[in-house]
Amino acid sequence: MIHTIGVIGGGQLGRMFALGAKPMGYDVIVLDPQERSPGGQVADDQIVAAYDDIAAIEELGRRSDVVTYEFENIAIDSVRHLEKLGYRVAPSSDVLRVTQNRLLEKRFVRDCAIPTTGFASINTEADLERAAEELGFPGVLKTSEGGYDGKGQWRVYDLSEARAVLAEAGAAPLIYERLVMFERELSVIATRDAKNEIVTYPVCENEHRDGILAMTIVPARIPDEIAARAQMMAAKLGDRLGIVGTYCVEFFLTAASELLVNEIAPRPHNSGHYTIDATRCSQYEQHLRAICALPLSPPHLFSNAIMMNVLGTGTGDRLHGTSELLADPSIVLHLYGKKHAVKGRKMGHFTMLLDGPVDDTSIARAKAAHAMLRWTK
Ligand SMILES: Nc1ncnc2c1ncn2[C@@H]1O[C@H](COP(=O)(O)OP(=O)(O)O)[C@@H](O)[C@H]1O
Ligand SMILES: [Mg+2]
Incomplete structure (x- = not known):
């Protein structure tokens, strides 16, 4: 027990x-x-x-x-x-090893015959020159390990910029990726248990700002065929990883309807926060069920949802506007109890539960709600 x-x-x-x-x-x-x-x-x-x-x-x-x-x-x-x-x-150290290193992760995805961004391992200037020739510019150099929320990443537009980043990074192993001109960013939250049961949540559509997730829309505004393909890829990756727990697969959707895997997180994910308020069993409870060998719960969406992160702005630690925000009964607010609202720090989020479809009007409503919040000293 x-x-x-x-x-x-x-x-x-x-x-x-x-x-x-x-x-x-x-x-x-x-x-x-x-x-x-x-x-x-x-x-x-x-x-x-x-x-x-x-x-x-x-x-x-x-x-x-x-x-x-x-x-x-x-x-x-x-x-x-x-x-x-x-x-x-749970998940095991083998799963952690692969998913904490961008290079091992991308090789793993490629070995599963699932498309990723073009990538190359970078340790020396010679690696860089080869990558520039094979993949071209623009691209992103990322530290292979340790990055999050866009940290440890540099966009580069030519070889001299790339060389400067390499020099700055010192001995840290890097990965070079071709910059993808995506139509949308998507993610799939899924949970796998030790009996290889896998459940996948509806596909999320994610908007990032400065490398940090800003907004998640559920379900993503994409054709059913693409949603099904993303969920199938996520299930296959979970199966091949042998993960036990909740995980997330991030994708780029290209104009040619191609899905490229960006990364895999071996844990509940920011884009799955909406599952707390909009589904029968949250990604967190689902994780608990998987690691405690309890039955998984088939994801059931009660209502469409828009989740917006509340980030620190560096202008103070007191949040204003929550009372105006909560005047809208469709909004559920979550704050994380962090003391200092450092610029870019994830301080909380809110989920707007929609009666109707996700459309421009509801997205504008969520953004207007977000604009009511501000930090002061
Ligand atoms: N190769 C790429 N092409 C286009 N955009 C990228 C690429 N890599 C990262 N990004 C952008 O930066 C965001 C954060 O990068 P990601 O690799 O997911 O790292 P992390 O989330 O761990 O910081 C992505 O969600 C995406 O918006
Ligand atoms: Mg990411």
């Missing part, structure tokens, strides 16, 4: 996971270096320690019946160590 779940990482995803686990009676322990982290505030307990603090990781393993993680930029050795000691971790 699983009673206690350990979560490495106490950010907003750890917090929403804990909030999803409590109604079913589980105890949740979060490990995060920051005291009273967003996850720690709602969990039963928090171990305050670095993600690679082996003694603390061991304590988490000892006190938990199963350990999971809320993001992929954690030390692989921490997860391997827990597995060696015989503790249950």
Whole structure:
């Protein structure tokens, strides 16, 4: 019987996971270096320690019946160590290894015969010259590991710009990708359990600003055929990865209706926040079900939804406009309990539940609602 779940990482995803686990009676322990982290505030307990603090990781393993993680930029050795000691971790370190490294991830996707952006491994100037010749410009150089929310990425328009980035990156291994002129960005949230049951949520349409997710629209405004293809690709990738838990596959949809995989997140995802308010079983509860060997719940959308992130702007830590925002009964607000609204930091989100279709009017309504919010000192 699983009673206690350990979560490495106490950010907003750890917090929403804990909030999803409590109604079913589980105890949740979060490990995060920051005291009273967003996850720690709602969990039963928090171990305050670095993600690679082996003694603390061991304590988490000892006190938990199963350990999971809320993001992929954690030390692989921490997860391997827990597995060696015989503790249950889901998803496994093998899944983490592939999905935390953009190069291994793209090779894996290609080996599954699923299209990705053209890419190349970059360690030297010679690699760069070869990539420039094979793939051309413009492109994006990304650190192979450690990036998130557009961090660790540089758009480059010619070889001299690319060389400058390489010099700046120092010894960090990079990946070069051709810049895709996509029509839309899409994502599929899916959950797989140990019996290879897989459920996929409706396809999300995502709008990013400065590399950070700004808005998710569900269902995506795409033909059924493309939605079905994206869901099939996501299921195939989950199956081939052998992942246990909720995961997300991000896609670029091109003008030629081609779907290119951008990346895979081995965890609940920002674009799946809407599942808390708009579906019968959230991506977090679904993750819980998978890692606790409970039956998965076929995703059921109660209403169309638009999710908008509330980011810090660096202009202060006090949020204004929530009362105007909540005058609209179709809006559900989530705030993460973060102290400082640093520019670009994910402070919260809201989901607008729609009676009708997702169209220009409803998108404009969501954007107008978002514009009511502001941060001051
Ligand atoms: N090869 C690419 N072509 C076009 N846009 C890209 C490319 N790579 C990244 N982007 C843009 O930057 C965003 C963030 O990049 P991504 O690779 O998903 O990294 P992360 O989400 O981990 O920061 C993407 O959602 C997309 O908007
Ligand atoms: Mg991404």
